[in-house]
Every structure is written in structure tokens, then in C-alpha cells.
Amino acid sequence: MDTVRSAFSTPILVRDIAESVDVNRRLEKIILDAEATIPGKKRSNIGSWDSQKDFFDWPHNEIATMKGWLVDAVREISLKATRQQFTPRAEDMLAHAWANVSRGDSYRKIHNHESCTWSGVYYVKSDLVKEKSVSSGNIEFLDPRMLCIQGELPNSSFGSRVRVIPRAGRLVVFPHWLLHYVNPVEDDSLRICVAFNVKIETRAVQRRAQSMRSLAGCGDSAVRKRTSDIN
Numbered sequence: 001m002d003t004v005r006s007a008f009s010t011p012i013l014v015r016d017i018a019e020s021v022d023v024n025r026r027l028e029k030i031i032l033d034a035e036a037t038i039p040g041k042k043r044s045n046i047g048s049w050d051s052q053k054d055f056f057d058w059p060h061n062e063i064a065t066m067k068g069w070l071v072d073a074v075r076e077i078s079l080k081a082t083r084q085q086f087t088p089r090a091e092d093m094l095a096h097a098w099a100n101v102s103r104g105d106s107y108r109k110i111h112n113h114e115s116c117t118w119s120g121v122y123y124v125k126s127d128l129v130k131e132k133s134v135s136s137g138n139i140e141f142l143d144p145r146m147l148c149i150q151g152e153l154p155n156s157s158f159g160s161r162v163r164v165i166p167r168a169g170r171l172v173v174f175p176h177w178l179l180h181y182v183n184p185v186e187d188d189s190l191r192i193c194v195a196f197n198v199k200i201e202t203r204a205v206q207r208r209a210q211s212m213r214s215l216a217g218c219g220d221s222a223v224r225k226r227t228s229d230i231n
């Protein structure tokens with residue numbers, strides 16, 4: 001009997017947070033106030049404002065609430081990606097995040113995120129007029145099997161792209177290595193989001209990492225300074 005396995009699948013979690021409306025309203029003000037007073041940081045963003053990667057250290061209850069949503073989503077995608085074998089605890093997660101404010105014509109170049117476990121984005125506000133447009137403001141993920149576009153097979157997923165519409169209250173989580181980009185917004189609408197990286201470090205991983213860091217002359221406290229615990 002033949003067996004056809006679907007190998008090398010890539011998990012992407014998309015979750016709409018139902019109770020996010022009030023939190024988003026306050027996050028919008030917090031982030032726009034920061035945009036007005038703090039110089040932006042240049043990354044893959046073109047024409048938009050990025051904060052420093054210290055967003056999870058900002059002292060607001062709404063950010064703590066958002067962290068809770070993130071922990072739940074990371075636990076869920078980890079469970080799925082390990083065939084129900086592993087659910088990380090909040091104290092196993094190290095993370096950092098940065099806020100982004102985008103208006104018309106801004107976009108984000110193709111990129112992946114730095115080495116960690118999961119990356120993602122949470123949309124605080126999205127006023128896209130052309131939500132049904134095939135491109136405007138959407139985040140698009142590329143097939144990571146880089147060579148598969150060379151062998152065409154009608155109706156297969158080889159070389160395809162996965163497109164996610166930015167919608168307020170939507171949380172998207174994906175592997176840090178997955179290449180993606182954000183299409184230019186085709187109108188003057190405002191989009192506010194928070195991007196993040198999460199590194200899962202169980203005690204066993206922490207012990208191994210600690211020994212490697214000590215070889216490099218880099219103590220644990222120095223590494224942890226770049227992140228903040230999610231709990």
C-alpha cells in the first residue's frame with residue numbers, strides 16, 4: 001500500500017482575540033504617543049515608524065494583557081508543532097517586541113527574524129479600506145522550500161504564498177526563519193502593530209546555552225538583558 005506523507009509542513013497560527021477592542025483602543029494611544037516623542041528605529045520597514053525592542057518593558061497594563069495573549073498562542077502553536085508533545089511554560093519564554101506605525105505607501109521588505117523559536121505580529125489597529133485587495137497592507141509568507149518553484153505541478157502548494165489580512169485584534173505566530181514581507185498600503189489608512197520574537201528556553205536548554213555562553217565569555221545576565229520574560 002502506498003504511503004504519501006506531507007513532510008516539512010510549516011505552522012502559522014492566526015488567532016483573532018475577541019476581547020481585544022478596549023485594550024486596542026488604549027494600546028493605540030500608548031503607541032501613537034511614543035511615535036510622537038521617540039525617534040524611530042530602522043529595520044526592514046520603509047516609510048513607517050518602529051520603536052526600540054523594549055516594548056514589553058513599557059509600564060502599561062494593556063501590554064501585560066497582550067503578553068498573556070501571546071503566551072497562550074505560543075503554547076498552542078508549540079503544542080501543534082510537536083504533535084501534542086510539548087507545551088512551554090510562560091517562564092520558559094524569553095521575548096522582546098517592538099511597535100510599528102504604518103501609513104499610506106509604507107511597506108516592509110522581505111526578511112526573516114533573528115534566531116529564536118517563534119516570531120509574530122499583533123495588530124492593534126488596521127483601517128485598510130481595501131481589505132479585499134490582493135495586496136494592500138497584507139503580510140505574505142513565502143514557501144521556505146526554496147527550490148520547489150522549479151518543478152511546476154498544477155494546483156499543488158509548491159512555491160505558493162500564504163497571505164494574511166491585518167485586522168485589529170489579530171495575532172499571527174510563525175517560525176522565526178520563515179521569510180515574509182508586508183505589501184504597501186494602497187490608501188492613507190493607519191495600521192498599528194506589535195512585532196515580537198519569542199525564544200523558548202527550557203531548563204535543559206538554559207543549562208546547555210549557559211555553558212556555551214561561558215565559553216564565549218558572555219554571562220547569562222548579559223544575554224537576558226536583551227529580552228524580557230513573559231510571565
Ligand SMILES: [Fe+2]
Nearest residue numbers: 111113180195
Ligand atoms: Fe517580520
